[in-house]
Amino acid sequence: MNKELKKEIEKEKSSENIVAGQAEPVTEDNSRRSFLKKAAIGGIAIGGMMGASIEDTVAFTTQNVKRASSPSELKITDMRYAVVQNVGRTAIIRIDTNQGIYGLGEVRDGADERYALLLKSRILGLNPCNVEMIFKIIRQFGYHARQGGGVCAVEMALWDLCGKAYGVPAWQLLGGRYRDKVRLYADTASPNNPEEFQKTMKDRVERQKFTWMKMDLGIHLLRDRNNPDILDKRLVNNRFWNGAGGQYTMNQPGTQLIDYMGYGWREHPFTQVQLTDAGIEKMCEYVEMVRNVIGYEIPLSSDHYGHFDINNHIRLGRALEKYRLAWLEDCTQWWRFDEMRTLKNALETPICTGEDTFGLRGPGLTLGFKDIIDAKCVDIIHPDLATSGGLLETKRIGDYAQEGGVAMAMHMAGTPVCFMANVHCAAATENFLAVEHHSVDSPWWGNMVKMTGSQPMITDGFANVPLDSPGLGIELVDDVVKEHLIRDDKSYFEPTPKWDNSNSHDRLWS
Helix, strand or coil: CCHHHHHHHHHHHHCCCCCCCCCCCCCCCCCHHHHHHHHHHCCCCCCCCCCCCHHHHHHHHCCCCCCCCCHHHCCEEEEEEEEECCCCCEEEEEEEECCCCEEEEECCCCCCCHHHHCCHHHHCCCCCCCHHHHHHHHHHHCCCHHHHHHHHHHHHHHHHHHHHHHCCEHHHHCCCCCCCEEEEEEEECCCCCHHHHHHHHHHHHHCCCCCCEEEECCHHHHCCCCCHHHHHHHEECCCCCCCCCCCCCCCCCCCCCCCCCCHHHCCHHHCCCEECHHHHHHHHHHHHHHHHHHCCCCCEEEECCCCCCHHHHHHHHHHHHHHCCCEEECCCCCCCHHHHHHHHHHCCCCEEECCCCCCCCCCCCCCCHHHHHHCCCCCEECCEHHHHCCHHHHHHHHHHHHHCCCEEEEECCCCHHHHHHHHHHHHCCCCEEEEEECCCCCCCHHHHEEECCCCCCEECCEEECCCCCCECCEEECHHHHHHCECCCCCCCCCCCHHHCCCCCCCCCCC
């Protein structure tokens, strides 16, 4: 680490005026008027509000963000984290700078914060506004599924920082917006019983005002607690797999060995679990029950069927055709293009995949979204922005899909930090359909952040695109986040000096 950067880091750590990323008190020298002049020098053109001066416009749009910045002089000085109890565990990262402003990002739900911390030594001292350059430096450390979480977390935080530095929303930095509000689809977990599930779905539509729904529709629904033997009439080969319990039946986190003979670790073609006609009929009953509640005006997507092969998916898909589902999601592994193409050609219902895919072109020489789209094996791509590469890469994925006549929905099971990153990306991508809201029933989820602009996060089933706040448009509510930290790590954005230095030569070519 060079001496200049070390001085910057020590200055930040020792300063009493910079606490948790807050800037020094605004003075005449670093007032918004001064910031406007610096931004103008940097080539920023900010349109004024109707009847207001440019300076009044900037004062209004940044009134809730106590920041002063000279973007060309920004340097990254630290990366810190906090892990919250969201979908098991989700790590929020904070990238700090020499000017007191910071950016928030998020490692994908269920992933390890060390995927992001590994990257700290690669980005210290760099200007966070050079987002694409930094992404190319760290991209080699990303991979599919949760392993892409670190790269994506950093990319999110950089756009948040860059937006705050220049005083504009992240969507503006992506090229502008196509929409002022983003449609959400409400994910709804498997029912404990059909009657309760009906009430939940009705509440989603009538009270929460969602206009797009998704339901789990899997072989786990075929059990009957009062009649355990009924499963034998609905599934073939289920007893060998201990009841074929569900997609996530596997060893618990923290165990040393993976049970490769366990159902949850068997890929779809390798179980020989089959649906009987009685099993298919029962799954159709659940879908009909939901349609009777929400009607046919509202799109209804489906997911988490279980691990059985394409032949059985075709049988199930044909039985479900009359319910006009919005899509069948992840019927097999995303890289099995031939199987998905077979399914797509056999059914009228759209086929969807992508939540575990990293990058338009994939990491290194591996497959990515370009290969999925070029294979013409899906109708809808479904990237998770916390795996796919972050805001800009996901927008590029959407743009490439649009050229191939493929629409884009967005998978999201994170905190409001990742949620708002999705909102900005969705606003800037033309062929977008809807983004997932996974934590509809969590009473504290939305309280983890406060919006820095004038609109609430969500109104009647739509996310509001921040129009008058920079970056991602949010700040953490410290007390709420601290209340929901995971049990085994109560640290809250503590310094991470052991990740400051790299001893690796990372170049991929000679």
